[in-house]
Amino acid sequence: MLNEPMSSLSQNCSDCPIRHRAVCARCDGDELSQLEEMKYYRTFEPGRTIVWSGDRMDFVASVVSGIATLSQTMEDGRTQMVGLMLPSDFIGRPGRTTSAYNVVATTDVVMCCFRKKPFEAMIERTPHIAHRLLEMTLDELDAAREWMLVLGRKTAREKIASLLSIIARRDASLQLRGTQGPLVFDLPLTREAMADYLGLTLETVSRQMSALKRDGVIELQGKRHVTVPDFNRLMEEAGDDADGGLLV
Amino acid sequence: MLNEPMSSLSQNCSDCPIRHRAVCARCDGDELSQLEEMKYYRTFEPGRTIVWSGDRMDFVASVVSGIATLSQTMEDGRTQMVGLMLPSDFIGRPGRTTSAYNVVATTDVVMCCFRKKPFEAMIERTPHIAHRLLEMTLDELDAAREWMLVLGRKTAREKIASLLSIIARRDASLQLRGTQGPLVFDLPLTREAMADYLGLTLETVSRQMSALKRDGVIELQGKRHVTVPDFNRLMEEAGDDADGGLLV
DNA sequence: CGGGCCTTTGAGATACGTCAAATTGGGTGG
DNA sequence: CCACCCAATTTGACGTATCTCAAAGGCCCG
DSSP: OOOSOGGGSOSSGGGOTTTTTSTTTTOOHHHHHHHHHHEEEEEEOTTOEEEOTTOBOOEEEEEEESOEEEEEEOTTSOEEEEEEEOTTOEESOTTOSBOSSEEEESSOEEEEEEEHHHHHHHHHHOHHHHHHHHHHHHHHHHHHHHHHHHHHHOOHHHHHHHHHHHHHHHHHHHTTOOSSSOEEEEOOSOHHHHHHHHTSOHHHHHHHHHHHHHTTSOEEETTTEEEESOHHHHHHHTTSOTTSOSOO | OOOSOGGGSOSSGGGOTTTTTSTTTTOOHHHHHHHHHHEEEEEEOTTOEEEOTTOBOOEEEEEEESOEEEEEEOTTSOEEEEEEEOTTOEESOTTOSBOSSEEEESSOEEEEEEEHHHHHHHHHHOHHHHHHHHHHHHHHHHHHHHHHHHHHHOOHHHHHHHHHHHHHHHHHHHTTOOSSSOEEEEOOSOHHHHHHHHTSOHHHHHHHHHHHHHTTSOEEETTTEEEESOHHHHHHHTTSOTTSOSOO
16 A cells, blocks of 8 residues: 655645645745755555654654644543644644644645754745745634634534535646536545544535435435535535535 | 723833743843834733734734733634633734734733834844743643643543633742742632633533532632632542643 | 345434523613 | 612523434445
């Protein structure tokens, strides 16, 4: 079960797939070569834990490819996913030595890691990085707050529709497709992972997926392959304004 | 119904009550005087809306005193509070022209506002501000994620206990008391506001408050004045590790 | 072809929401 | 100073969305 061989990973920042979106997006050539000195790649298989909550973390990292989740767990095992980390997202917190969350790979994941100390020092002297990191953190804060509305006030059906529309939207924007015409994508999450993200049980997730399928909001080929014939319909089911642009 | 008269507001940053915690915390004298040129104070009465979601915002601001809430509302009126803004917290987002949330004063509120354009320009050239803002944003992101666990996975009783322990903890740290001995504080929120924060109805909030009182976890003097005889007991009811330090 | 997940579906239990009415208590005006 | 008023809160009865427990498929991979 090999994922992309290391040889295909750009050792060279200039042709990195997340070059223009990651924390290094605004760096110039000189700054990039400083980063190249402190960076190294790591890969993880699906299901593998990248960091445990409470563990010492002496690196920060960008997701280069694949999907990872951030989650919190209570003593009795209840767990809540608090973040979905996609390519270009940043993992780890400058100025903190331990992880506050479990970080788990849900697909094959490639990460571009930076040793923490040198990276922190570089933040101090490199406004390009500090500003990009601030911007990314503000975006994540907005996303977390949007998710609070989903968790606190939406019904199970709306929660499922919300999750599907987020994944569909992201997929469409990666593939540069418009919102017209059917959207097709693969669910990167198991029913249980969806439940942990939505604050539901996996049975409720399954039932609501079946209901959305029965009502023609989505079509399923197998368990993971999803077709959305009408994106606006999905948005309505999510309880969102249908005019919320696709290109966010 | 006058709140603190303007005359009592420090026009002078150097004796501002939030000087050491706000976005300006790390500024030196020169930077402070630049800020003083673009700042002005505004006050709001309880219940007054400071900004509406979607409104143009041409300032950013620090809460100097009082409490404000951030909330999102769905078309049918369901609302979810996504942030509790306390003294020193920062409102507004550099690089965005409209507010994503409703901002409402729940008590008398004094805000130190900065005109947006000059402030954004200053961030660009002042690492002290950019770094402090990054740090504060990361803290807010952690708080939002902790709240996602509360919203997604906790029972009504645990939710109430979680909210009370957060307020009690903050109050204790302001008054520099330890966690030993009874904690006493005033609830700055109505039952409805608590419900909007917790993703519950106000009736459920009221019932669970009564239950916690009946079980001796809290005592109530009037509707808003709360005594917590044993903080660890409250933490247990919240479903948190009781060893979570008070001094976070 | 068989074993082990992941998923679906069912039946019954329950926590929380909804609707409605009673009670409290803090502020106000007489 | 007291009675009154009104918003906030409490309490009750009932409905229901979601959870829990249980069993029966599918599907991938060896």
